[in-house]
Amino acid sequence: MGLDRVRLALEGALRPEQLIREPAELRTYECDGLTAHRVVPGLVVLAESTADVQAAVRACNEESVPFVARGAGTGLSGGAVPVADGIVISLARMKRVLEVDIDAQRVTLQPGVTNLEITAAVAAQGLYYAPDPSSQQVCTIGGNVAENAGGAHCLKYGFTANHVTGLKMVLPDGELAELGGKALDPDGPDLLGVLVGSEGTLGIATEITVRVIRRPEVVRTLLAAFDSTDAAGGAVSAIIARGILPSAIEMMDKLMVEAVEQAVDAGYPQAGALLLVDLDGPAIQVEDDAVAVEEICRANGASELRSARSDVERALFWKGRKAAFAAMGRISPSYYVQDGVVPRTKLPAVLRRIRELEREHGLRVGNVFHAGDGNLHPLVCYDDAVPGQAEQAQHLAKAILEACVDAGGSLTGEHGIGLDKACEMPLLFSEADLATMQRLRHSIDPKGLSNPGKVFPTPRLCGEVPGPYRMHPLEKAGLAQRL
Amino acid sequence: MRRATAEGRRVSIERDGGDVVISTGRLTRLLEHEPGDLTCIVEAGMRLSELQERLGRQGQILMLDPPGDPTIGACLAAGLSGPRRHRYGAVRDLVLGVTVVLGDGTVAHSGGRVVKNVAGYDLGKLFCGSRGRLGLIAAVALRLHPRPVAERTLSVSAADAEEAQRLAQRALRSQLVPSALDLLWPGRLLLLFEGGERAVAAQLRTAQASLSGREEDASAWHELAERQAAARGRVWFDPGRLAEFLAETPEAVVRVTAGNAYVPQVVEHAWPPLAERVRAEFDAGGVLVA
Numbered sequence: 001m002g003l004d005r006v007r008l009a010l011e012g013a014l015r016p017e018q019l020i021r022e023p024a025e026l027r028t029y030e031c032d033g034l035t036a037h038r039v040v041p042g043l044v045v046l047a048e049s050t051a052d053v054q055a056a057v058r059a060c061n062e063e064s065v066p067f068v069a070r071g072a073g074t075g076l077s078g079g080a081v082p083v084a085d086g087i088v089i090s091l092a093r094m095k096r097v098l099e100v101d102i103d104a105q106r107v108t109l110q111p112g113v114t115n116l117e118i119t120a121a122v123a124a125q126g127l128y129y130a131p132d133p134s135s136q137q138v139c140t141i142g143g144n145v146a147e148n149a150g151g152a153h154c155l156k157y158g159f160t161a162n163h164v165t166g167l168k169m170v171l172p173d174g175e176l177a178e179l180g181g182k183a184l185d186p187d188g189p190d191l192l193g194v195l196v197g198s199e200g201t202l203g204i205a206t207e208i209t210v211r212v213i214r215r216p217e218v219v220r221t222l223l224a225a226f227d228s229t230d231a232a233g234g235a236v237s238a239i240i241a242r243g244i245l246p247s248a249i250e251m252m253d254k255l256m257v258e259a260v261e262q263a264v265d266a267g268y269p270q271a272g273a274l275l276l277v278d279l280d281g282p283a284i285q286v287e288d289d290a291v292a293v294e295e296i297c298r299a300n301g302a303s304e305l306r307s308a309r310s311d312v313e314r315a316l317f318w319k320g321r322k323a324a325f326a327a328m329g330r331i332s333p334s335y336y337v338q339d340g341v342v343p344r345t346k347l348p349a350v351l352r353r354i355r356e357l358e359r360e361h362g363l364r365v366g367n368v369f370h371a372g373d374g375n376l377h378p379l380v381c382y383d384d385a386v387p388g389q390a391e392q393a394q395h396l397a398k399a400i401l402e403a404c405v406d407a408g409g410s411l412t413g414e415h416g417i418g419l420d421k422a423c424e425m426p427l428l429f430s431e432a433d434l435a436t437m438q439r440l441r442h443s444i445d446p447k448g449l450s451n452p453g454k455v456f457p458t459p460r461l462c463g464e465v466p467g468p469y470r471m472h473p474l475e476k477a478g479l480a481q482r483l
Numbered sequence: 484m485r486r487a488t489a490e491g492r493r494v495s496i497e498r499d500g501g502d503v504v505i506s507t508g509r510l511t512r513l514l515e516h517e518p519g520d521l522t523c524i525v526e527a528g529m530r531l532s533e534l535q536e537r538l539g540r541q542g543q544i545l546m547l548d549p550p551g552d553p554t555i556g557a558c559l560a561a562g563l564s565g566p567r568r569h570r571y572g573a574v575r576d577l578v579l580g581v582t583v584v585l586g587d588g589t590v591a592h593s594g595g596r597v598v599k600n601v602a603g604y605d606l607g608k609l610f611c612g613s614r615g616r617l618g619l620i621a622a623v624a625l626r627l628h629p630r631p632v633a634e635r636t637l638s639v640s641a642a643d644a645e646e647a648q649r650l651a652q653r654a655l656r657s658q659l660v661p662s663a664l665d666l667l668w669p670g671r672l673l674l675l676f677e678g679g680e681r682a683v684a685a686q687l688r689t690a691q692a693s694l695s696g697r698e699e700d701a702s703a704w705h706e707l708a709e710r711q712a713a714a715r716g717r718v719w720f721d722p723g724r725l726a727e728f729l730a731e732t733p734e735a736v737v738r739v740t741a742g743n744a745y746v747p748q749v750v751e752h753a754w755p756p757l758a759e760r761v762r763a764e765f766d767a768g769g770v771l772v773a
Contacts, residue, residue: 101723102723103652103722103723103724104721104722104723104724104742105655105722105723105740106722106723126656147601148601148605150599150601154599155598158572158576159599159601161605161608162572162576171757177755177756177757179755179757181719182721182722182723182742183719183720183721183722183741183742183743184573184741184742184743185562185564185568185573185741185743186612186719187562187612187717187752187754188612188613188752188754188755188758189609189610189611189612189613189617189754189758189761189762190562190575190608190609190611190612191609191755191757191758191761192608193575193605193608193609193611194604194605194606194608194609197601197604197605198604214655214656214658216658216660217658237519240519240521240629241518241519242629243542243629243630243631243632244629245628245629281660282658282659282660282682282685282686283658283685284679284681284682284685284686285660285678285679285682288679288681288682289679341597341599341600342597343517343519343520343522343596343597344519344520345517345519345520370599373597373598373599374520374597374598374599375599408595408596408597409595409597410595410597410599410600410601410602411602412600412601412602413597413599413600413601414599414601415601416601417601417602417603421602425602425603428595428602428603429592429593429602429603430592432589432590432591433591433592433593433603434603435589435591436583436585436589436591436593436606436765437591437593437603437604437606439764439765440604440606440609440761440764440765441604442764443760443761443763443764443765444757444760444761455603
C-alpha cells in the first residue's frame with residue numbers, strides 16, 4: 001500500500017525517533033483545537049529541517065499519499081486534522097530563530113517557533129511582532145502563516161499576511177520555492193499574500209521572514225461599562241467616525257462579563273456590555289485620542305469609565321478578556337465557539353438576531369468580539385448531558401454564521417475554514433468563485449495531496465451542497481453575474 | 484473574453500498589444516461607501532483622484548499615493564504605490580476583495596467587504612501585480628482610513644550614503660511615526676507626519692531635534708512623485724544595508740523601510756516559476772497578452 005511504501009522510504013531517510021508509528025502515540029495527533037473531529041493518521045513525521053520536510057513530501061508525492069502539516073495543533077477550525085491513511089508532518093521540532101536583523105527590522109524563523117518567541121527575540125531592542133492571536137504563547141508562526149492569524153490588535157496592525165515578507169515553501173511536489181525576502185513589494189502576482197492563509201493546502205513553509213515593528217511610545221487602556229451592547233456599539237461607531245484608530249476595541253456582553261468575573265475576578269464593573277479600548281502611538285496623539293474616547297463613551301451612556309494607570313492595571317483589564325473562552329466553562333458544562341465577521345455597522349442588528357436565535361433554540365450565547373473589525377466570537381452554551389443539546393448548539397452556531405453572511409460579513413475572521421466550515425463555503429462563494437480558487441490550488445497541488453478535504457466543500461465531506469446560494473453584493477449591484 | 488477565447492483572439496487589458504483591447508473606461512462607479520465600516524467598493528476604471536474626492540466628502544481617504552492619476556485597477560494590476568506605503572502598506576494590504584474576469588470569461592469574487600476575513604484564498608492579493616496576465620480586475624473592495632487633519636513635512640540633507648543610513652536608522656529607532664520616510668537620492672530624506680494638529684506639531688519638533696533638517700511644504704512630495712513617475716525601473720535592496728545600496732546607485736527615489744527604489748534605467752524582471760504555473764492554469768487558453 002502507498003502508505004507502507006512512504007513509511008519505508010522515510011525509515012531510510014530519517015532517524016527512527018523522527019517517525020511515530022505506534023497507534024497509541026499516533027492518537028495524540030488525531031485532532032487540533034477543534035476536538036470534535038478526530039482522525040488517526042497513518043504516520044507522523046517529526047521534521048527537523050527543510051530537507052526532512054522535502055523528503056516526506058516527495059515520498060508522499062511518489063505514492064500519492066496525502067499529508068497534513070501541523071504546528072502546535074491549537075487551531076480552531078480542524079485545519080490540522082489528519083486525513084485517513086495519510087501522514088502528518090509535524091513542524092514542532094523546527095523551532096530555531098534563524099536570524100534577527102535589527103537594522104532591517106526583520107526576523108527569519110523556522111515554522112515551529114511560537115508567536116510570542118518572535119517578540120522575545122527582539123524585545124530588548126524595543127521591537128515586537130504585532131499579530132497577537134490569543135494562543136500566542138503556544139501557537140507557532142507556521143500555523144499563523146497557514147491561517148493568516150490575526151489577534152486583538154489586528155484592527156490597527158493587520159494580520160500575518162501584512163507582516164510576512166519572505167517564505168521558503170516546500171511545494172506539494174517536494175520542490176522548494178523561495179519567495180520575497182527582506183525587501184517588500186516584489187514584482188509579479190502577490191504569491192506571498194496567497195500562500196499566507198492557504199491553510200496548508202498549497203505546501204509547507206519551512207522558513208519564514210517577518211517584519212517586526214517598534215513598540216509604541218505610549219499605550220493607554222480604557223475600560224467602559226454600558227447598559228447594553230447597542231450603547232457600547234454606538235460608542236464604537238462614534239470612535240471610528242471621529243477618525244480615531246484604536247489599536248484594539250474589544251466588547252463583552254453581560255453573560256461573558258459574569259463568566260469572567262466568576263473565573264478570574266478581574267474586578268470588572270457589572271455591565272450589560274463592557275468595552276476595552278487600547279490606544280497606542282506617540283504620546284500626544286494618544287493623549288488627545290484618550291480624551292476623545294472618554295468623551296464619546298460618556299456621550300453614549302457609559303455608566304463607568306476606568307483608565308489603567310500602570311502596566312499592572314492594564315494587564316488586569318485584559319486578563320478578563322483573555323480568559324473569556326476558558327471562563328465560559330465556569331457557567332456552562334459545554335460550549336461551542338463560533339467565529340464570524342460582520343461589517344461593524346451591522347453589529348447591532350446581528351446581535352439582536354443572536355438574541356432572537358437564543359430564544360428560538362432555548363440556549364444561551366455569550367458574546368466576546370473584536371468590535372473594531374466586526375469579528376464576533378459567540379460562545380454557544382449547552383449541556384452535553386442533555387440529549388440533543390449538542391446538536392441544537394451546532395444548529396444555533398450555524399444560524400449565527402448565516403446571519404453574519406446575510407449581513408454582508410464572512411464565515412471566518414481568524415479561525416479559518418479548515419474542516420469546520422468547508423461545507424458552508426457556498427454561503428459565501430458561487431460555484432465560479434470556488435472553481436477559480438480550485439484552479440489556483442490545482443496549479444500548485446495538481447495531485448491534491450496537501451491537506452485535502454480542507455477549505456473547499458467536497459461531496460464526501462458535505463453530502464449535498466447545503467443551503468440556497470446567497471447573492472454576492474456585487475451581483476446585487478448588477479456588476480457580476482452567475483454564468 | 485468568452486468571444487475572444489472562442490474566436491482564438493488575444494486580449495490585452497487597458498493597453499495595446501492584443502487583437503482585442505478591453506478598456507475599463509466605463510467601469511467607473513463608486514458602488515458602495517460605508518463610512519462607518521471604513522470600506523468601499525469601486526469599479527476598477529475609476530481614477531484615484533476621483534475616488535479620493537468622493538471619500539474626502541466623508542472625511543476618509545484611501546492611503547494609496549502613487550504618482551500620476553492611475554485607475555484603481557491599474558494600481559492593483561501594476562502594484563503601484565507611493566510614499567505612504569511606509570506606514571499603510573502597498574495596495575495589496577488595502578484590498579479586501581475583488582471581482583475578476585478570467586480569459587475564458589469566468590467571473591469570480593474573492594474576499595468580501597469586511598476588514599477581517601480569512602475565508603478561502605485571497606485572489607485579491609494574487610491579482611495585485613498581475614499586470615493583466617491572470618485576468619481583468621473589474622471591481623475592488625478597499626480598506627479606508629480617516630483623513631488626517633494635519634500634514635507636515637521635514638526635509639533632512641544627506642551628504643553621502645553613510646549619512647543617509649545613519650539618519651534613517653536614527654529615525655527608525657526613535658518614537659517618531661511618520662506616514663512616509665523616503666530618500667530622494669542623492670539629496671535628502673523626506674519625512675511626512677500626519678494626524679491631529681497638536682500631535683503632528685509635536686512629532687515635527689521631535690524629528691527636528693533629533694535629525695535637524697528644515698520643514699518643507701507639500702511641493703517636496705510633488706517633486707518626489709515626478710521623479711518616481713519618470714523612473715523606468717524598480718530595484719530591491721536589504722533595508723538594513725541602505726548605505727551599501729546607495730554607494731552603487733547614482734540616482735533613485737528610495738522607499739527606505741520597504742527596501743525598494745525607483746531608478747531611471749529600465750530593469751527587467753521575470754515572474755518566479757510558481758507565478759508562471761498559476762498563470763498557465765488561469766489562462767490555459769493563452770488569451771491574455773502580457
